[in-house]
Amino acid sequence: MMDLETRLANALAARAAVVPAPPALRIPPPAHRSRSLLMVAAAAGVVAIALGASLLPGRAHPNSSVGKAPAKLPSALVATVDGDLALLDPADGEQRVVSHGAGRRVLTIAGTGDGKTFYLGRAVADKGCASTMTRVEVDAVAGTARETEVVRSAASVTELALSPDGNTLAYVLNSERPHGPRNQCDLSEMHMRDLRSGLDTRLVANAARLPGGEPEPTVVGSMSWNADGSRLVFIVEECCDASASIRAVEPGRTLVVDYLHTPVLVDTEQLGCLPQSVVQREDDLLISAAACGAGSQDFLLSWDEQQRRATRLAVLQSRLSSMTYRSRLVLAMQLEAVVKIDGGGRLRRISGGYTPGW
Amino acid sequence: MVGPQVSVEQLYLEHAHGLCRLAVLLLEDQGAAEDVVQEAFLGLHARPTALRDPDAALAYVRSAVLNGARSRLRRIRVARRHLQQLVPAPSAESAAVLAEDHREVLHALRGLPARQREALVLRYWAGMSEAQIAAAMGVSTGSVKTHTSRAMVALTRDLRSRQ
Numbered sequence: 001m002m003d004l005e006t007r008l009a010n011a012l013a014a015r016a017a018v019v020p021a022p023p024a025l026r027i028p029p030p031a032h033r034s035r036s037l038l039m040v041a042a043a044a045g046v047v048a049i050a051l052g053a054s055l056l057p058g059r060a061h062p063n064s065s066v067g068k069a070p071a072k073l074p075s076a077l078v079a080t081v082d083g084d085l086a087l088l089d090p091a092d093g094e095q096r097v098v099s100h101g102a103g104r105r106v107l108t109i110a111g112t113g114d115g116k117t118f119y120l121g122r123a124v125a126d127k128g129c130a131s132t133m134t135r136v137e138v139d140a141v142a143g144t145a146r147e148t149e150v151v152r153s154a155a156s157v158t159e160l161a162l163s164p165d166g167n168t169l170a171y172v173l174n175s176e177r178p179h180g181p182r183n184q185c186d187l188s189e190m191h192m193r194d195l196r197s198g199l200d201t202r203l204v205a206n207a208a209r210l211p212g213g214e215p216e217p218t219v220v221g222s223m224s225w226n227a228d229g230s231r232l233v234f235i236v237e238e239c240c241d242a243s244a245s246i247r248a249v250e251p252g253r254t255l256v257v258d259y260l261h262t263p264v265l266v267d268t269e270q271l272g273c274l275p276q277s278v279v280q281r282e283d284d285l286l287i288s289a290a291a292c293g294a295g296s297q298d299f300l301l302s303w304d305e306q307q308r309r310a311t312r313l314a315v316l317q318s319r320l321s322s323m324t325y326r327s328r329l330v331l332a333m334q335l336e337a338v339v340k341i342d343g344g345g346r347l348r349r350i351s352g353g354y355t356p357g358w
Numbered sequence: 359m360v361g362p363q364v365s366v367e368q369l370y371l372e373h374a375h376g377l378c379r380l381a382v383l384l385l386e387d388q389g390a391a392e393d394v395v396q397e398a399f400l401g402l403h404a405r406p407t408a409l410r411d412p413d414a415a416l417a418y419v420r421s422a423v424l425n426g427a428r429s430r431l432r433r434i435r436v437a438r439r440h441l442q443q444l445v446p447a448p449s450a451e452s453a454a455v456l457a458e459d460h461r462e463v464l465h466a467l468r469g470l471p472a473r474q475r476e477a478l479v480l481r482y483w484a485g486m487s488e489a490q491i492a493a494a495m496g497v498s499t500g501s502v503k504t505h506t507s508r509a510m511v512a513l514t515r516d517l518r519s520r521q
Contacts, residue, residue, distance in 0.1 A: 004514055008478065008513070009483065011464050011467075013483060016379040019375075019388065021374070021378070022375065022378040022391075022395055025366070025396065178485070210376055210380075211376050211377055211484045212486030212494075213485075214486070
């Protein structure tokens with residue numbers, strides 16, 4: 001049973017998360033002041049338009065290799081609940097254990113697409129946020145995997161996404177707030193790491209503050225690159241599963257430091273559902289969404305960015321997490337099973353597992 | 359030594375949403391919360407000297423929001439005597455998206471006296487220290503401790519009675 005302080009903090013955070021932003025400030029006074037306010041508002045509009053234009057969603061690059069199905073799909077890597085790693089053949093779901101994780105939980109996996117090199121986040125202990133990010137080289141013939149530590153952090157590495165060229169790794173670090181509940185890792189920063197130079201930059205964090213000055217809890221969920229690596233989309237959960245938005249950054253073109261300055265592609269209100277995970281496909285965003293409509297069902301949705309419209313592809317028995325996209329196929333987790341999703345949104349369970357990376 | 363003077367508009371952009379959330383947690387009424395926040399910023403606008411120090415300006419607005427919310431609650435209590443109506447019920451939208459446990463806790467919280475509720479919201483939502491809460495509420499740290507402790511006892515009793 002949760003203690004009262006935690007229940008109280010969670011309840012207040014959940015209620016606060018669904019409070020809409022107030023309307024603009026209405027200051028009555030003198031005419032010359034109203035005019036200067038108008039000028040400020042007009043200038044802000046120009047900045048917003050310029051920022052929006054620079055971050056307009058891009059279509060898939062026509063020469064991209066993604067979309068042309070290869071002769072054989074590369075192997076995916078799957079973790080068990082105990083932190084063991086297994087190579088997964090996405091064709092038939094066959095698994096082959098390549099590493100034993102000594103009980104350290106795997107939080108997330110991302111692959112380069114060659115079926116041999118992967119990155120993963122592992123918890124350091126059962127409690128707390130501390131984790132490591134490791135590079136995993138799999139030898140499929142020998143049935144072994146070698147892990148090399150890339151980053152060790154007091155924060156939790158919960159999301160990873162490798163750019164299509166394999167040179168840039170986007171990752172999310174979740175830490176405790178200075179005065180927040182213990183072991184609640186709900187303050188996210190998104191980082192980018194150039195894997196050739198090792199240069200690490202913080203891409204996005206949340207500058208919003210609660211009235212006392214404490215950082216506002218914000219968690220970045222799913223992340224997905226587009227086909228030419230120009231755009232990264234991600235989900236921001238404001239708090240406690242109450243509302244979320246899918247946002248985008250263009251890491252090569254814009255320097256973004258605050259979630260609030262990233263364009264919203266779609267949010268809970270527009271979708272009528274709570275987005276749980278997202279992948280960018282050539283023609284749409286594939287979204288796993290929870291609590292849709294009056295029946296509070298979970299759906300797999302296709303979001304058309306041009307038409308700004310969602311199409312239901314499938315009813316979900318439970319929420320999908322860790323969706324990963326390659327060669328027109330999606331691997332995702334549903335409960336403790338890996339499911340394969342084809343272009344039309346049909347789901348098929350292919351294997352057991354905990355979190356897949358491709 | 360203070361930093362550069364800020365504008366009311368800039369402060370509003372950065373803090374109005376957070377303060378509106380604070381007001382909603384105290385009042386459970388979006389419209390009333392927005393009014394309280396607007397009035398607080400208009401109060402700041404009328405005191406340009408308060409804008410010389412951004413921290414002091416924020417502290418001023420925060421206290422104004424607390425005072426405004428308390429004043430509204432007092433008016434609601436007066437109205438209740440005539441209308442037999444408790445503090446406003448949560449909106450249908452907010453109730454729909456909150457988990458059962460969250461609703462229970464928030465319902466219990468609404469039953470607390472205003473000052474006790476303020477102390478809990480500032481501590482467990484805004485993450486403020488006892489000294490910060492005391493400054494915001496305009497009371498001593500001893501009073502904050504008393505309000506918090508009594509509020510937790512009352513909440514525990516209320517939640518147990520529902521089980």
